[in-house]
Amino acid sequence: MIEGSEFNKLILETIDEHCEDPDIKTLIQKSLRYELDIWNRHIRSSEIEDEYTQMVEDVLRRRLK
Amino acid sequence: MKYAISSISICNYRQYNGTQILDFKFDKIKNVSLILGKNGAGKSNLLNAITWCLYGIEIHKTKDKYDSKGMPIINARALKTLKNTQTITAEVVIHLITDSGPWTIKRTLDGGKSALGDFYFDDISKLTVIHEVNGQDKIEQGDETQILINNLLPEALKNFFFIDGEQLREFFKVSTPENISQAIDIVSQLELVYKAEEHLSKVENNLRKSVKNTTPQLERVQNNIELAQKKSLALKSTIKDIEKQKEKDFEELGEVKDYLKSHSSLKIATLENERQALEIDIRKLKEQIGRKESQRNSYLVEIAPFIYLKKEIKQTYKIMEEKVEKGELPPRIKETFIKELLEKGYCICGNELKGESRKILEEYSKKVSLSELSEISIVGKTTIEDIFSSINEFPEKIDELNEEIEDFKDQLERKERRIEHISDEIKEYNIAEIRRYEERREELNRLIAQNEQILLLHNSDMNTLTTTLKELKDDEERELSKDKKNNALKEKLLLVQSALKVFGNTEKIIKTKIRTQVEKSLNDNFKILIRKKTAFSSISIDENYEVKVHHIDGYNVINDLSAGEYLILGLSFMSALMTISGFQAPVIIDTPLGKIDDEHREYITTELPKFLTGTQLILLVTPTEYDNNVKANLNHYLLKENFYRISENSDQTESMVGRDDGC
Numbered sequence: 107m108i109e110g111s112e113f114n115k116l117i118l119e120t121i122d123e124h125c126e127d128p129d130i131k132t133l134i135q136k137s138l139r140y141e142l143d144i145w146n147r148h149i150r151s152s153e154i155e156d157e158y159t160q161m162v163e164d165v166l167r168r169r170l171k
Numbered sequence: 172m173k174y175a176i177s178s179i180s181i182c183n184y185r186q187y188n189g190t191q192i193l194d195f196k197f198d199k200i201k202n203v204s205l206i207l208g209k210n211g212a213g214k215s216n217l218l219n220a221i222t223w224c225l226y227g228i229e230i231h232k233t234k235d236k237y238d239s240k241g242m243p244i245i246n247a248r249a250l251k252t253l254k255n256t257q258t259i260t261a262e263v264v265i266h267l268i269t270d271s272g273p274w275t276i277k278r279t280l281d282g283g284k285s286a287l288g289d290f291y292f293d294d295i296s297k298l299t300v301i302h303e304v305n306g307q308d309k310i311e312q313g314d315e316t317q318i319l320i321n322n323l324l325p326e327a328l329k330n331f332f333f334i335d336g337e338q339l340r341e342f343f344k345v346s347t348p349e350n351i352s353q354a355i356d357i358v359s360q361l362e363l364v365y366k367a368e369e370h371l372s373k374v375e376n377n378l379r380k381s382v383k384n385t386t387p388q389l390e391r392v393q394n395n396i397e398l399a400q401k402k403s404l405a406l407k408s409t410i411k412d413i414e415k416q417k418e419k420d421f422e423e424l425g426e427v428k429d430y431l432k433s434h435s436s437l438k439i440a441t442l443e444n445e446r447q448a449l450e451i452d453i454r455k456l457k458e459q460i461g462r463k464e465s466q467r468n469s470y471l472v473e474i475a476p477f478i479y480l481k482k483e484i485k486q487t488y489k490i491m492e493e494k495v496e497k498g499e500l501p502p503r504i505k506e507t508f509i510k511e512l513l514e515k516g517y518c519i520c521g522n523e524l525k526g527e528s529r530k531i532l533e534e535y536s537k538k539v540s541l542s543e544l545s546e547i548s549i550v551g552k553t554t555i556e557d558i559f560s561s562i563n564e565f566p567e568k569i570d571e572l573n574e575e576i577e578d579f580k581d582q583l584e585r586k587e588r589r590i591e592h593i594s595d596e597i598k599e600y601n602i603a604e605i606r607r608y609e610e611r612r613e614e615l616n617r618l619i620a621q622n623e624q625i626l627l628l629h630n631s632d633m634n635t636l637t638t639t640l641k642e643l644k645d646d647e648e649r650e651l652s653k654d655k656k657n658n659a660l661k662e663k664l665l666l667v668q669s670a671l672k673v674f675g676n677t678e679k680i681i682k683t684k685i686r687t688q689v690e691k692s693l694n695d696n697f698k699i700l701i702r703k704k705t706a707f708s709s710i711s712i713d714e715n716y717e718v719k720v721h722h723i724d725g726y727n728v729i730n731d732l733s734a735g736e737y738l739i740l741g742l743s744f745m746s747a748l749m750t751i752s753g754f755q756a757p758v759i760i761d762t763p764l765g766k767i768d769d770e771h772r773e774y775i776t777t778e779l780p781k782f783l784t785g786t787q788l789i790l791l792v793t794p795t796e797y798d799n800n801v802k803a804n805l806n807h808y809l810l811k812e813n814f815y816r817i818s819e820n821s822d823q824t825e826s827m828v829g830r831d832d833g834c
Contacts, residue, residue: 114360114753116688120681125673133670137371141363145325147318151373158374162663 129165136161172323173270173755175787176221180264183246184223185216186826193828196812197268197787203780203808204789206828207797208817213826214791215335217817218761222333224263224278226317226326227296243292245282248825250290258283269323272303276320324756327357331748336762339741340734348716354744355716358752359685361678368674371667378664385657389650392643399640406636410629417622424615427608431597439597439605446593449586456583460576467572477562488559491552509536685751686712692747699782700739702774710740718744735771738763742779757787764796773800780808 118135125131140157175197182190195204208214219229223244243250245261253259260279267274277299282292300311300319311319324332331354356362431443477484513532516524524532597609690712697710707728708721719727720740732740749758763779764772780788788808792801816831 114685114751116684117360117364117681120677120684121673124677124680127669129666130669130673133666134367134673137367137670138360138363141366141370142360143318145321145327145363147321154370155373155377158370159377162374162666165666166659166662 129169132168133161133165136165174267174274174323174757176265176757176789177268177273178264178266179217179221179224180262180266181217181220181828182262182264183249183259184220184261184263185242185244185246186213186824187216187220187828188246188248188825191828193815194812195787195789196810198810199785201808201810201813202783202786202788203805204787204813204815205797205805205809206789206791206815206817207794207831208791208826208828209819210793211823212817212819213828214793214817215761216826217791217828218333218335218759220263221265221759222329223296224265224276225320225324226329227278227298228326228329243282243290244280245292246825250282250284253284253290255284255286255288267323269302274303274323275299275301277301324754327362328752328754331358331745331752332754332756332758334745334758334760334763336738336760336765339745339760339763340738340766342741342744343718343729343732343737346718348718351712351718352716354748355685355689355751356682358748359681359689360752361682361685364674364678364681368671368678371671371674375664375667375671378660378667382657382660382664385660386650386653388646389654389657392646392650396640396643396647399636399643403633403636403640406629406633410626410633413622413626413629417619417626420615420619420622424612424619427612427615430608431605431612434605436600436602436605439600442593442597446590449590449593453583453586453590456579456586460579460583463572463576463579467569467576470568470572474561474565477558478565481562484555484558484562488552488555491555495552683714686714686716689744689747689751692750693743696743696746696782697740700743700775700778701736702770703736710743733768733771735767735775738767739771739775742775746782755786757789758783759789759791761791762793762796763790764792764801769798769800772796772798773804776801776804780805 117138121134122131125134137158140161144154176195177197178192178194180190180192181187193206206214206217208217223229229244245259249259258281260281262277262279264275264277267276278296279299280293280296282290284290298312298316298320300316301308302311302319303309320326330338356365428443428447431439432447434440434443509532512518512524513529513536516529518524518528522528594609594613598606600606600609690710693712694710697707698704701707706723708723708725711719711721713719718729720729720732722728764775767775790805812830814831815828817826817828819826
């Protein structure tokens with residue numbers, strides 16, 4: 107699936123309207139994308155935390171580039 | 172991804188013995204498929220077969236948990252025919268047409284009969300998905316396969332597409348505002364926003380803790396460095412001022428001394444010359460005393476432990492001497508040397524080693540090689556002898572050093588006394604200027620000595636301060652290396668907090684927008700589907716998610732609707748949610764027309780297929796629902812190939828499904 111393609115457009119549009127920082131936007135999109143991926147799946151909370159930590163690191167690494 | 176069901180194959184599932192196949196043709200206009208069956212014939216189990224295949228859940232049952240006392244999921248008659256140790260599988264296969272090619276979804280549950288004749292069933296069913304990837308069929312199995320299905324239509328949304336007509340009619344009768352709010356949250360994916368917020372908050376808490384724990388000392392250390400640096404600067408400045416003053420006093424003292432030394436009075440000049448020579452001697456004597464005292468002190472430190480242990484050392488030495496006497500401790504002679512003598516057969520004096528003397532040497536050789544300890548004991552004995560002799564020398568040596576020091580001190584005292592006399596003599600001289608100079612000389616000496624004392628203290632303070640500062644800087648370096656990590660953590664924390672802020676700011680706005688959108692869509696759908704177009708002015712969903720159906724006269728008639736109106740309200744709401752969700756799946760309704768009046772039946776069957784144009788609509792109806800009017804209405808939207816009828820065996824325990832040719 108393409109990132110954000112199946113999200114409710116209204117949610118993404120509203121977030122877009124209220125967020126100017128591209129990094130924050132990316133983190134939000136990534137987190138929503140991940141939540142969609144794990145929707146209705148039983149994932150260990152530690153695994154979710156690791157995934158989120160990785161997301162934050164990825165966004166910051168991209169900012170440094 | 173949009174999809175439609177192209178066929179369903181059911182084998183040994185519930186009351187369906189053997190394999191039953193339902194093929195569906197999809198047409199955008201003729202979008203209705205019909206499965207006709209009496210109450211209890213197996214319509215609901217067809218819907219159950221679909222949800223079980225897709226999600227492992229039968230719509231009215233808990234996931235993969237079967238009531239051991241109830242009907243098994245595997246067909247009862249098929250089980251009955253099993254012999255001991257034979258196995259059997261219940262299977263539902265659904266073929267889909269999707270935007271990205273055909274999909275096959277298969278779910279099976281294995282069971283069998285044990286050697287003792289008991290039936291057993293697997294706890295978990297198996298899911299297989301075959302779909303096209305880059306033009307090739309890909310077979311997926313295992314834990315992650317369910318994600319593929321959820322990508323087509325998430326499990327949480329299944330009730331908005333696979334609908335139990337009875338439940339739909341009851342939806343607004345029994346639903347609370349919380350149910351409505353929750354349904355909207357699920358389909359609009361706002362639930363994902365809440366989850367993302369919840370998980371980001373956890374990350375925020377972890378990061379906050381880490382930031383706090385990384386450099387709790389840095390601020391304190393840096394404050395202490397600042398204080399120490401300020402103190403150090405102030406002290407340096409004080410030391411510099413005192414040194415300047417001391418220099419000035421020295422210069423003046425030199426001038427005073429020069430004045431007295433070169434005075435025309437021979438007596439004064441001589442006295443001053445003598446005094447200056449004495450001062451040089453005194454300086455030298457003080458240095459000598461210092462050196463000697465340091466020598467004596469080092470000696471005392473070195474010898475003190477031996478003196479303290481004198482008794483024990485003496486005792487040890489005595490024991491060793493006795494051992495030597497007994498021949499238990501040999502003298503320091505190398506074993507190799509004795510062996511060499513024995514091999515050569517001659518003594519170092521040239522005499523031949525034979526008889527008694529050879530025998531003695533051979534015995535001695537054995538003693539020498541007793542053990543390594545004997546060598547250590549020899550070295551130990553020699554060392555103790557040295558220590559013992561130095562203990563004996565101690566009184567003499569310390570007296571000698573003390574005498575030398577005393578001698579230097581006597582000389583010093585004499586010279587200092589002489590200087591005092593010289594000073595007294597000069598002060599008593601009859602020339603006032605000389606007396607004044609001498610008094611100034613004394614004053615300067617006192618000031619210089621006093622400043623030297625102060626400098627000594629200040630320099631000691633300065634040394635302490637320098638050491639403290641160095642230690643603090645080391646601490647700071649350590650804390651700063653942690654601080655680098657801390658800055659990275661702070662950056663992360665800021666990013667997470669900013670994201671949470673955006674979520675917080677937009678959440679309410681999103682929810683209001685979605686609620687407004689659902690409300691609008693609900694109104695539009697209701698207006699299309701409801702027969703009494705003028706009786707109801709509007710439907711509202713207020714901010715507390717309370718649904719109100721407004722009568723033209725202003726009353727809220729949500730509790731006064733007929734069964735047909737409730738069904739239409741439910742359908743309108745479900746359709747609104749489907750639109751919001753963005754997922755395009757078939758809509759399957761079990762018993763959509765039960766308990767509703769003829770007029771609404773007719774109206775729904777005319778309007779619903781039109782309303783859902785482009786969406787596959789599978790209706791599971793009873794013969795009572797499928798009356799002549801309904802039949803006539805649905806004929807416009809029903810392809811002959813998509814009409815199935817469920818029939819039962821004579822004792823009504825088995826069902827078969829086949830195409831109905833009487834359409």
